[in-house]
Amino acid sequence: MSDGHETGPQLSRGEFGLLILALIGRREMYGYEIVAELRRASEGDIDLPEGTVYPALRRLERDGLIGGHWVDVGAAAPRRRYYRLTSEGERALADGRTDWLRFKTAADAVLGG
């Protein structure tokens, strides 16, 4: 669990945005869920301060890559804002994934992976 400080790999904003797009691309998610899923999928290697996901979500939403909507979950809990990919977000995810694989292949070749 994060203690509010970044641990594990250092992500650029672009890389962090790409990971979020990938998670939301699987299904609609809300912020808390994205953080938990990111931690689970990376087996704890990516453990960012949890609040950093919200600026990233805002940026992606302002860029038109994702869209958000509020969902009531009962009177006992606050509403949740769920996000889904837009068509532009799907294209950005596909492009980003291609770029990343190209980079990974090149890096593996250099590093001998």
Next chain:
Amino acid sequence: MNEPPGIEARLAAHVESILNGASFRKGDRQDLSEELYGHLWQRWQDALASGLDEEAAADEAIRSFGEPSRLGRDVTFAYHSRLYASTIGVLVPTVADAKGKPRAYWVICFLLFTTFWAMAYGQAEALMSWTPLRAAIGFSGTLTAFIAASLVFQAYRARQRWTLRFVGLELALLFWWLGVLWWANQPGLPASLVGATAGLGIACVAFSWPPRPLPLSSWRDLRLRSLSAWMYERPVPRRLLVGLGAMMIVGSAMPAVALSLHDPTQIGPADMQVELSVACTRGDSGDVRAVEVTASFVFRRTDVWPNGLVNALQGSGPTDEIALAVEGGRPAGGPMITPMLTQAAAARDTTDGSTLALGSGGQDGRSLLTIPGSANLQAGHRYEVTWNYSVAPGLRDRDLTPVTFGYDHLERFYLQATAGCGQTAVGHTVSQLYVIGP
């Protein structure tokens, strides 16, 4: 929600501390606040479920959420990253100082502060020497621009992002003005230098008034902290922006316009009546022996503070000048004709007999009298200057014409008349004058 009010208030306060350190669209505050609070609340619930008590669970939720100042900066970046390339901020990438302000903030504050005071000083100087109407127009314009610039400056210090556009305009005007000054005062200056100042001005405007933001993808790896990221977005009525812009531009231009206007409080050539007479004494053979030239002039009205308020009080500033030149001409291949002045000329007030000015008795046929600013020329008084000169032997067979008389009023206009002995035995009056200058 079943959390006790104390914990709810604590989580809400933490969210507020994050948002208070961020710059974003005001309309998004409610959504952001609710979303961040919802995360903290769920994290707190999970921590409770893991066995922590309420306070410890709240501590855990807040700690894992991240440092408020960093989150505030990230929120700011999320809202303004698209605008990084669209403001002058991108020209001055910088890091924040201890007070969280970009260092470029202080540079721009200094530039604006210097500009304001240079403007005020320049106008104060102008008020001291400009004629009343021009001073009034110039002062009104400068005051208007100064008020507008001060309002924008205050808004800039209050972190309102729209003011960057005016900062850009202000700096552009500064560069252009410098370019004009260099071009006007140093003709030999390389064109590239003048062009560079013009280009800097254009760049300031271009970066301040982008047609639209550049796409984020071009800048997603830009990790510069720019000035624009530090500013708050704030909706400003279009009329206010147009009004402030008009005040700055029109106000700044008014002093220059004032200088080109005719000031009706100042006299012109039509307000001055001049007569010139030439009396020639001839010998038996008809050749000229001695000449008396008399110029008289009357002002129908006089200037109001012709050299500005301070100069009016001190009696200083530009003066009037009276000149006479005897143009003998030069015969082809012959000697220069040089009449000899017999006495120094004096300008007198024929109304009260006082002397205005004494002139030099030039040996070369030229005489100049300077009327000091303290002379206090009066409307309706007749002033007269008389020159007497004899003609050198050997030249008496020449017809010494013409003589040229000139009157320069405060370097504002110049009256000129030409007369001569001709073949007459007595002088004649010349009332038709050439007017040179405005």
